[in-house]
């Protein structure tokens with residue numbers, strides 16, 4: 001083992017020891033965050049941003065609130081991002097997270113339950129647990145008076161679950177994202193691999209109109225349901241073609257290797273009948289053209305559909321051989337004893353906003369995206385829909401921190 005590896009191992013041991021003593025404190029903060037139902041869509045109860053801000057200030061971090069401010073109709077729902085920082089100097093390594101969560105099936109998911117080293121509740125894995133982990137990572141750096149060669153920034157945003165509009169996309173448009181950044185780490189639940197790429201995606205809402213008529217005079221009308229069926233048939237033909245394509249990137253399962261054309265589902269603030277996920281940069285515009293061609297052909301066949309594009313997000317790839325990729329790999333190895341695999345995320349990922357600015361960006365978290373209930377504890381509830389969770393993952397903290405130290 002070389003001297004640098006020894007240093008990383010020694011620092012990770014000191015950091016892990018500091019974190020392990022604060023497990024209950026972290027779990028309590030996480031429970032408070034999980035109890036705020038920041039479901040998105042529709043995107044509500046965003047006062048979490050303000051609540052979290054007070055915690056950042058208490059632990060002595062500089063913090064800026066940035067965003068579009070409170071909605072006139074709902075003061076609890078202001079669209080705010082938080083930017084905290086620790087350290088000084090020109091260069092900044094960013095930690096990044098989102099505080100909105102996917103919609104819950106029942107309000108009981110916002111009553112967090114602690115079981116041993118785990119905390120269960122909506123958003124505890126994706127990704128309020130990551131936010132707490134990153135905050136405590138920064139606190140640990142502060143406590144051990146780490147010699148940083150720059151700043152650590154923590155960016156916490158709303159609206160990740162619907163494509164980043166008014167959250168990370170807004171920060172990027174305003175020139176406020178990743179200022180002086182040398183890279184970004186995102187504590188999403190990646191099941192222990194590092195995600196260094198994501199697919200692109202385009203989502204559309206398609207509507208087909210009919211003409212009203214009495215049932216006895218149906219020949220005078222146009223049946224919207226039957227027309228939609230004809231449109232869906234054409235889209236299903238395209239689906240078979242699109243889903244033949246596969247990626248050469250590493251990805252978790254063989255089934256996730258194919259491009260996606262999904263009919264139905266929910267995205268961007270409501271049901272959207274159509275989402276296409278493509279993998280390579282040039283593939284998304286090509287698939288968009290194929291999709292719009294199908295809809296145009298429907299018009300020629302006398303069925304005029306109407307469509308809105310709900311989101312259009314670029315694919316991203318960050319090479320793992322640069323300084324940040326190597327530092328992250330080395331840090332994960334120091335903490336877990338194994339170097340992580342670098343893989344493509346099966347969905348969208350906010351690393352794309354940083355990568356678009358030429359910055360290396362990676363997601364890493366030890367927890368599964370849709371983690372099975374941990375083997376070592378029994379399910380507290382019979383309802384399978386509650387399975388989505390966990391946190392207080394001190395290993396993940398340490399990996400983020402040690403990356404910061406070794407750059």
Ligand SMILES: [Zn+2]
Pocket residue numbers: 098126127160188
């Ligand atoms: Zn997430």
